[in-house]
Structures are given as structure tokens and as C-alpha cells.
Amino acid sequence: MVVLNKELMTIVREVDVIPFRNRLKEHAVKIGMGLVNQTKIITAASELARNMLKYAKGGKVTLEVISTGRENGIRLTFKDQGPGIANIPMAMKDGYSTAKSLGLGLPGTKRLVSEFNIESEVGKGTTVTVIKWKNG
Amino acid sequence: MEKIPILRMGRLLLVTIQVDLYDRLAESLEADLVQMINKTGARGVLIDISAVSIIDSFMGRIIGNIAAMSKILDAETVVVGMQPAVAITLVELGLPLSGVFSALNVEKGMELLRSKLTNMERNVDGSDDGSAE
Amino acid sequence: MKNEAIRILQKKNKAILESWMKFQLLDEGLREDLMSNDDLRSQSEELLSALTSNLNDNNIEDAKSMGFEQVNDILASVSISRAKQGFSPRETGNYIFSLKNALLEILQQEIKDPQELYMQSIKIGKLIDSFSIDTFETFLRGREDVILRQTDEITEISTPVIQVWDGILALPIIGTLDSARTQVVMENLLQKIVETGSSIAILDISGVPAVDSLVAQHLIKTVSATRLMGAECIISGIRPEIAQTVVHLGIDLSNILTKSTLASALKTAFTMLQLQVTRKNVTNLN
Ligand SMILES: Nc1ncnc2c1ncn2[C@@H]1O[C@H](COP(=O)(O)OP(=O)(O)O)[C@@H](O)[C@H]1O
């Protein structure tokens, strides 16, 4: 797998999410991703960016255009230094929320992307990586 | 601060969302709409989202909240013009917005609201149908 | 000092071509039905001259060197077009392997010293082998592209959305409904709803062999997405066996309008749109 393009963005305020989403859209369009898949990855990104803001006072996201030669895609890595998640399996359940919101962010994101990975350590922070393949 | 305009059309309120909402704007819309329903005694709310390209769980919740709050204030909410890609994504996200009425476009939304209102009024005024839920 | 083999190959271009053509035409797998001998000859000539004119001391052991860009391009386009025309791997392989035979044959005729002949043959052999591997890879990729395109086409063809009445769409689903297919069905259906302004969609599943919980989930998703758009969805073509499995599996379809036949779904749709179909009064024609 090769990385064709890589950029780092900081998200510490709500309004930072808009330029990030726009940038993501630009790259998705550039690799020829269809409208539905674009919408899915941007929605997923929106969820993860919001989690970072809401639970970890912000963080950084790496936006990469990747290729396996056969298929191109977008990889997003959300990294924060917030409180971490003690029980990941629980957090991945539909409807589980410590903030009395819908609890669909993490499980919904997983359904919207092609590959999903979450790592978290209490007191250290959380890293969520997602990949959406152009035709995935 | 930026605000989303709410238009009054007789007994209906029309909101056209033209920008991609960020959280505070969506929250203020919720508050403004509820105030407006109360002030105008509106019986229906039409939210045109045809220009919205992303609805995540936060936005989805706001829409659901607006529908539920309007209902308590005796007004029906119809969301119109959802883009296909947005509908597919919401379903995959796990948010089918089951408590919210939808219509294809503003015209059909108005029709739907009107028929709901006339039905409700007929049920209130009418004498033949005494069955209430 | 210029490599002797290179000098020979450049000088004997014509002889190599003749010998290569001879090898190719000898092969009983030659596809004259797919490509005329004239075309084959000009294709071979182009490749050979690209090879010999770009061959030098520095790149003879490196098939990937810049000097062979033209060779690699020609080989790529030859193998892609052969893949699309339906050549077999063997037929495509023979094209490049017979070039190797022709080159080695010339070297054998021209180089007298056995050790030198051995060394040069190894070098040329390795170079052509390396080209062959790339040719195969490209050929396979060409075949895979064909398969992918066909898969797409089949998915497209097998999910037509038909406008059966003003405001009513019908979508007969034939074959299994997996998640990739569901995506296509949803996209086509919702797009058509927007285009036609239809408010009712009938999903006919008579052609779906079995409904398990996964398929049911796909159906429910499609119905939910349709409703989000502001249209109603009716599922028709539910056979008794399907009704049985659905209940046995504990799948809840109670929120979904289901009908056993497309005709009864259409009737329901008419009622919902407050339409009435009546037989024309024919008495006064008698
Ligand atoms: N970046 C994060 N840092 C710490 N906790 C998080 C983070 N992201 C998610 N969580 C935890 O996981 C839970 C589930 O998240 P999510 O599925 O997005 O639903 P919601 O945000 O509606 O609660 C959150 O309530 C929160 O406790």
C-alpha cells in the first residue's frame, strides 16, 4: 500500500470541522469516489471529529490518499490525548453513550467505512483509523 | 451570529437549510423553531434539507428533536428533499428517523401537512368518529 | 566495447523478425480468427525494433530501465488488447516466448565461441523472461478488468427500475440480495424516485431465491431509505416459504407493507394514490 498524499489537520474548535470536511471531499472527488461513498466517509469523519471535540477537547487528524495499485482510497487517522475509552466493546454498541446522545457515532462509523480500527488507553488518549476504498 | 431564517406561511413554518450545519447553528435552529411555533401557533413545520449534503447523528438528533418538540406543541414536522446519498448514509448509520415525516419536495410536503391538518380538524370537529387514541 | 550480442541483434533485425514470425505461425494455437497475420506482423515488427534499437550495454540486464519504456508500453498494450479480445494466456505467452526462441536462434548462428554464446544467451533469456512476467501480469489485469466490468454490468442490468404508473415505480429483484447489490438497488431506486417524483415504490422479490435475516435486513434498509426520501415502499412477491422462514427466523417485517403479488401491490398503490381503475362501459357499442 502506498500513500499518495498526506496532510495533517488540527481540530480544536467546531468550526475546524468544516474546512476538514471540505478538504476530505476534495480528495474523495479527486480519486473518483462516487457520491454515496463520499457522503459515507464525510459523515463518518464528522462523527469522529465531533467525538474528539466533545470527549477529548480536540485532536489531530491525518488525511491520506492511499493506493494498493488496484484500488485507491482514503485513510483518516483521528488522534487525541483525551481521557481514553475504558470499555471499547461497550462504546462500539449501538446506543451506548456517556453523554446522553444517540450513541451511534462509533458503531455507525464502522458501518459506513471499509476498514475501522480503534485503540485507546485510559488517561492517554484515543486513536481511530478508518479507510474508505473508492468502490468499498 | 449566523442564523437560519424561519419563514412563516399561514399556519406553517418553512425552514430552508442552505449551509452545512455545524453544531451551534443546528442547536440554535432547534431553539428558535420551538420559540416560533409557540409564538405563532403554527400547526406545521416544513424543513427543506435539499441543499444539505451531510447529516450525521448530531444533525439527525436535532431533526428528531424538532419533530418531537413540535409534536408536543401540537405541530407536525415534515422533512423534505433529502438527497438519496444522505438517505442511504443515514440508514447505514443506524438512524432511520422513524418519528419524522418526509416528503420528496416542498410542494409535496405542503400537501402532506395540509392533509394531516384537515384530518386532525375533521377528527376534532366531526361527530361521527369518536375514537381517540 | 559494445556487447557482441547487442551488435548482432541490431544488425540482424530482419532475420529475427522472419524467424519470430515463423515460430508464431508454426504454433497451432495461432488465432487467425482474432488477428490477421498482417496485423500480427506489424505488431511484432514494432515491438522488435523498439527492443533492439533501445538495447544497450547498460540495460541488457534490466528490463525495468528507462530505455525500455517503449518496449514495456507496447507489451502492455499488446497484452491488454489480447486479454480483451479473448486470447488465452497460452496464446499470449507464446507471442513473447517465440521471440525469445528467435533471438536465441540468431545468437546461436552468429556467435561461434561456446562460452560467449552461453553467456549472451543467458543474458538475453533473462531479459525476455522478465518482459514475459510483466506481460502476464498485465494480461491478467486486463482479464480482471473485463470481469469487473461485466460484474458491474450484470448488477446494473439485474436491477432495473420501471415506472409502471405516474408516481409508481416497480423494481423486480432477480437473484440474491447481498450488501453490494443492495447498495446498487438503493441508489438506482432513490435516484429514480427523485427523477420521476414518484411517491410509491414496489420492490418485487419473486425472483429472490431465499430470504434470510441478512437479506431481510437489506430489504428493511431499502424501505427505510425510501421513506426518508418521502416515498412509501411496498414489498411484493412474497412466497409462502418466504413468509414461513421470515417468521421462523424472528424477523420483524410488521412495519413494512407486504403483498403476495405485484398485482395486489399495484392495487394497494392505486388506493394510496386515490386512483381507481374501472372497466370501460361497453354496452352502447352493441
Ligand atoms: N475520542 C474519544 N475519547 C474518549 N471517549 C470517547 C471518544 N469517542 C467516543 N468516546 C466514548 O464512546 C461513547 C460512544 O461514542 P459514540 O458512539 O460516538 O456515541 P455518542 O457520541 O453519541 O455518545 C461516548 O459516549 C464516549 O463515552
Ligand SMILES: [Mg+2]
Ligand atoms: Mg459521538
